[in-house]
Amino acid sequence: MLIGQPTLRHEIKLGVLAALDQRSQVRYNMPSMTSEETASYLVHRLALAGRSDTLFTDDAIALIHDTARGYPEPSTTAPSRRSWVEQHWTAVVSETPPADVGSCWNTTDVNHEASTRAWDVSADTLAPRARAGLTGTNGEELPHVCSGRHSVPDTSAVLAAMLAADPVDRVRAVGNLYRLLLHRGRMFPATASAALIIATLVDDPRTLAVARWERRAGERPLRAELLNWVAAFADIARLDAAEQLGAPQDLAAARAARPALHSQAAPFCEDDDPRVREAAVAATALLLADPLLASSIPRHAPLVRKLLATSVDSYYRWIARERLAVWGEDVEGLIAAEDERRATLAKAGRVAEDPWDEGNEAAFHWLAEQPVDTAALELPGRWHPDWIATEPAAPPGPAPEEPLAVPGSQPGYQGPWRIARGEERAEWTFTPFVGVGPLHFGMTLKEITDALDEQPTVTSHSPGGGRQQLVYADFAATAIRALFRDDRLGCVAVNALHGPQVRLDDVPLTGCVPSQLEGWLLHRTARPSYSVAGDPVCTDLGLAIRSQRAGDVMLTRPLFLLREWHDLWHSLPQEEWNFV
Structure with missing residues (x-):
């Protein structure tokens, strides 16, 4: 007898499990709970926890059922960060401010993550859904890497500037998304909720504005760059928690946000702009690491192979090879093509740098004609051939003593070389x-x-x-x-x-x-x-x-x-x- 989560139905169809699939004679799929069953289940679980009073209103129970899609585990974690993110997202996509959603919660009894004190932010440039996402959210409880330090803007200010009229402000805001909310490949308390708000901006017509962004070479619309950020977010969210990607609750919140992000990114996989199209496919491919989205893999896998595997962007090509391999598809040809590409570029580079080589001029012109790798400015990550998976071992011998600052000059000395104490x-x-x-x-x-x-x-x-x-x-x-x-x-x-x-x-x-x-x-x-x-x-x-x-x-x-x-x-x- 083999029992598993709903995604087992899709995973067992992978080629590596073909033998097991053939030997399975009787199959049964347990459907998700109905709304009535969810309400009964919540009452039962609360009774086990010692609560017999009415903790959730009928509207709140309906909201929990819809966001959990009738599955028991998400339905019983409402007070957690995961449930807050899902509840918060439901408020955003329905253009209902979180304060309104919160009215169906008994906040005296449940310590959920939303706060009644709103961020002090002017977000007039944002669409109603995004403004709703900022209203009623406590920025102090959802910090980024260095909230309150270095005069950096808080998360609400970063998001509010995303559609600013000044293109310089937009570029800085997108840069801050990476620096503050995905700092050194980590998740923070504000990251998941910010991602959900970013997802509401992608279809705004103002995101068609083209600019040069900090993290990628060339020009592209803001829409494409926001989708690239979602891809970076999803790339981190799919990794093992043991890799020190942030606090467990922050990583759990990020993973809980993936279905909602997928629903916003996937429609752009057929966009007319190839830069938007590739970014959307990259984000979608990485978001499909969520087991709840496994049923969408067969629909998107051909696009991943068609668009990303042949892209001039080395990060996109890596996503194609990595995801297709996980999905059980043959990637030997893609790996061979990538190795050949790198070898050809390296050889041409050596010839172009050698003034005595008779092919110097031809190699120089050939390199100049090659399309620019748009991932050239990306930080070397797991996709990069020079990336180091783990920190190297410490140098041999004991660690040296920690240095100390020199004591400073004697009191009263005011000479030109005076050292402050x-x-x-x-x-x-x-x-x-x-x-x-x-x-x-x-x-x-x-x-x-x-x-x-x-x-x-x-x-x-x-x-x-x-x-x-x-x-x-x-x-x-x-x-x-x-x-x-x-x-x-x-x-x-x-x-x-x-x-x-x-x-x-x-x-x-x-x-x-x-x-x-x-x-x-x-x-x-x-x-x-x-x-x-x-x-x-x-x-x-x-x-x-x-x-x-x-x-x-x-x-x-x-x-x-x-x-x-x-x-x-x-x-x-x-x-x-x-x-x-």
Whole structure:
């Protein structure tokens, strides 16, 4: 006797289980419960828990039955994050504010995740369904990676800016979706509910606006980029919880959201715009990892093979190979084609770089004619051939002692090499690739001056694109240098002598002995590298350690960077290299 979940009916049809399928003589499918059975089941389960009073109204029971689709397990987890997400989504798609939905819950008795205190947000640009999703939601109870730090916007502000009139604001908002809600491939309390609200925006006509986005090469409509974000969300949600993807309840909420996200993304798999079409198929393929959606696999598998397997986007091609293999289809030809593609590009690259090779010019022109891999700016993930599945083992030998900041100059000393004492330094926090202290990456100069409450003492500009572009700005009182690209903050250098003390795992990074901090970092970081000047660069943290003179000694001058700044030689201006 073989007993399983409803998805077993579909899984047993896979080719690898053909023998077992042939030997199954008698089959029975237990249907989901009716609404009356769901109500009875809830009363029974509550009685077992010691509750005999009326906890749910009839409307609430109907809502639970509809969202759980009559299956027992989801019907009995209403107070959990999973049920809140499903209940919240039902409110959004029906254009009923969560406050109205909450009226059918006895909030005195049930501690569900929705709060009666609304986010203070102006979301006039959003459609009614999305505005409903923001109304009545407590942002403090649904934080992202660094809510309340680095002057970053809260989740509601990020979502409210998604359809802003200014295209720059839209680009920043989409960037924040990745940085704050999927930071380093993790889920946070706000991620699932934000995904459900994002899904309501995809069919808005304003998402047809085309722009260049931070995470992918080339131009594409906002609609395609939002679907790409949903694909990234689904890619994380399908993984094993043991991979430290976030708190268990946050990962459970993300998984519970997949059926609703699928219903919004799937219609765009036949979109007229190929960029939207591919993004929708990618998102849908990854969302189909939900067992409740297994019945849709046969309908979407041909599209995955037809569109994604032949895409110029290497991430899409990886999705096709990975998903089709899981679904029991033959992918040997796709793997061979990918290997051949990589080998051909690598060979052409070697020939093009060799000026003595007679095929140099032809290889150069051939490479120039190849379509751009739109995943070129994506972070190397499981799809990338250079991705490392697990962190390498720690270097041999015991971990070095944690570095300490130098004590500072004697009280009363005011010479040119004066070093601030610990109590004189401001204490700043650091979130890799998001921000440091009151600053976050992507800020404008005005936003930085407002956050620091200080005007820069020095600014440097360079001509670029027919106009003056900001290169860096020094803030003497705070003792930092803000470095810019396209007039947006991309790097923060902290003065070793009297800049703020920035800590990583409670270990100081500012004003330390360089060799001590380097030894500790190299024992800790997964991918250490060095600049041409010998500065250690921790690419997994967005952190570089330069040295700054303090009289007869050298102290650490930490640089906090975005990923595209890791090549210090080509990223830092001459004034930073000359800084002593």
